[in-house]
Amino acid sequence: GQQVMQIPQYQHVQEGEDFTTYCNSSTTLSNIQWYKQRPGGHPVFLIQLVKSGEVKKQKRLTFQFGEAKKNSSLHITATQTTDVGTYFCADGSGNTGKLIFGQGTTLQVKP
Amino acid sequence: NAGVTQTPKFQVLKTGQSMTLQCAQDMNHEYMSWYRQDPGMGLRLIHYSVGAGITDQGEVPNGYNVSRSTTEDFPLRLLSAAPSQTSVYFCASSFGLAENEQFFGPGTRLTVL
Numbered sequence: 001g002q003q004v005m006q007i008p009q010y011q012h013v014q015e016g017e018d019f020t021t022y023c024n025s026s027t028t029l030s031n032i033q034w035y036k037q038r039p040g041g042h043p044v045f046l047i048q049l050v051k052s053g054e055v056k057k058q059k060r061l062t063f064q065f066g067e068a069k070k071n072s073s074l075h076i077t078a079t080q081t082t083d084v085g086t087y088f089c090a091d092g093s094g095n096t097g098k099l100i101f102g103q104g105t106t107l108q109v110k111p
Numbered sequence: 112n113a114g115v116t117q118t119p120k121f122q123v124l125k126t127g128q129s130m131t132l133q134c135a136q137d138m139n140h141e142y143m144s145w146y147r148q149d150p151g152m153g154l155r156l157i158h159y160s161v162g163a164g165i166t167d168q169g170e171v172p173n174g175y176n177v178s179r180s181t182t183e184d185f186p187l188r189l190l191s192a193a194p195s196q197t198s199v200y201f202c203a204s205s206f207g208l209a210e211n212e213q214f215f216g217p218g219t220r221l222t223v224l
Contacts, residue, residue: 092210
């Protein structure tokens with residue numbers, strides 16, 4: 001069934017350092033979504049990737065979808081304290097009607 | 112638009128009590144779902160609905176019931192609360208199906224003693 005594994009679970013960085021979280025699936029994904037949840041808040045949609053090898057950028061955030069559509073990554077360049085939170089990938093593949101989330105990566109940024 | 116609203120924000124129950132978590136959206140979204148969030152477990156899908164009158168089970172449906180009598184509302188019922196159901200519950204909605212952008216409510220923090 002649908003299952004996405006996300007690593008690492010936690011990441012502590014110094015402000016200005018880069019950060020990457022990875023999402024992997026044993027099955028081919030038709031699309032992958034990324035969400036951010038600030039501490040005490042609710043998940044907020046960031047982006048959706050659909051095409052093999054797709055790369056999308058939002059300011060300092062770069063999202064990639066693997067060529068085989070079995071993995072995805074989110075890279076943040078030069079982290080800021082406003083980047084603090086938990087980042088989730090989610091698999092909305094197939095016709096199951098289910099959106100399945102990875103376990104999330106919690107990012108802490110030291111000023 | 113209010114978006115996705117959830118009530119209550121906080122709730123404390125005793126083991127065995129029942130209650131309903133309310134979720135409503137005013138965006139005319141067909142798809143609605145319920146997730147629970149526990150430390151280290153991410154967001155786990157409880158139940159979902161692709162339209163009024165249609166519901167289905169997610170990853171962790173045991174102990175929870177849902178119904179979808181209208182497009183706007185998707186309540187989650189705990190029939191006999193257990194301490195294992197202590198969690199933060201999020202409702203979400205979207206146009207179409209699960210592959211579209213999900214809009215989340217602010218969440219309900221539930222504690223079962």
